[in-house]
Amino acid sequence: MSSRTDWSILAVEAGSGEVLIESDPDLLLPTASVGKLFLLHHLAELLDADPSLGQLMLRKDSVDPVADSGLWQHLDAPALTLTDCARLVGAVSDNLATNVLLGHVGLAPVQAVASRLAPGGSMLNDSVRDVRTPDDPPTLSVGCAADWVSYFRTPHPTVLSWLAPSADLSMVSSAFGLDPLAHTNPDNGLQVWSKTGTDDGVRAEVGLLDVAGRRAAYAVICRFEGEVVPVLGQMRAYGTLLLDALQDGYHPDSGPAQ
Known part of the structure; x- marks a missing residue:
């Protein structure tokens, strides 16, 4: 049985803006942890203004525990620097570090950054929650491919440094053949900086290849019903198309069937 899917997809050559792949790029869909990028960008701008903020110690117990993605919940360290918290968010989408950082800087300034950077409506709606009640925003974030491609055409370099070790190469980046745990330097001429989002019925990856x-800025966002494996297969296929496009092997009619 085939699953129902909604896609928002865009990839462009970062310099020229030439469209390489496109499908409903303005469609807003749930993007799970992708919206944490707005938090990272806000932190990077704060550090531009005052680099000493990076050494501020933030305590793990300043927020309620939260499960799922991340490492800090499994570590003994009771406190980490603000910069190390940001590194954890970039590398492993750390939920606890995300909430500690949001508790420190506040959600409203992060949402103001989102409103400035994402005219299509992409937004971080909330902190991470183990359980969402009817009184909470229904999703952690929403986004469209057009917003994220626009961002990654001129990304903040500090944000890129935090994303460089991102360990989740299960989606679009699965086509690139990189070591998930060691790809901060180019490998066979390839390098990727990406952020993924995973939730029930949601898979999303945005980044720069x-x-x-x-270079190409890209975003592939999917909301689906049914099995995840076919969705991941299509995301990998889009990654292959992206590689072909940058290697001058792209044919506009060769996109994977939806």
Whole structure:
């Protein structure tokens, strides 16, 4: 039985803006942890203004425990620097570090950043919650491919440094053949900086791919019903198309069937 899917997809050459892949790029869909990028961007701008903030110690117990993605919940360290919290969010989408950072800077300033950077309506709606009640925002974040491609055409370099070790290469990036735990430097001419989002019925990846100096900003967002494996297969197929596009092998009619 085939699953129902809604996609928002866009990839462009970062320099020229040439469209490489496109399908409903303005469609707003749930994006799970992708919206944490707005938090990271806000932190990067705060550090631009005052680099000493990066060494501020933030305590794990300043917020309620939260499960699922992340490492800090499994570590002994009772406190980490603000910068290390941001690194955990970039590398493993750490939920506890996300909530500690949001508790420190506040959600409203992060949402103001989202409103400035994402004219299509992409937004971080809330902190991470183990359980969402009817009184809570229904999703952690929403987003469209057009917003995220616009962001990754001129990303903040500090945000890129936090995303460089991102360990989740299960989606679009699964096509790139990189070591999930060691790809901060180019490998066979490839380098990727990406953020993923995973929730029930949601898979999303946004980022920047460099192939021998030619770069593409991309976003592939899917809301689906049914099995996840076919969705991941299509996301990998889009990754292959993206590689072909940067290697001058792209044919506009060769996109995977939806």
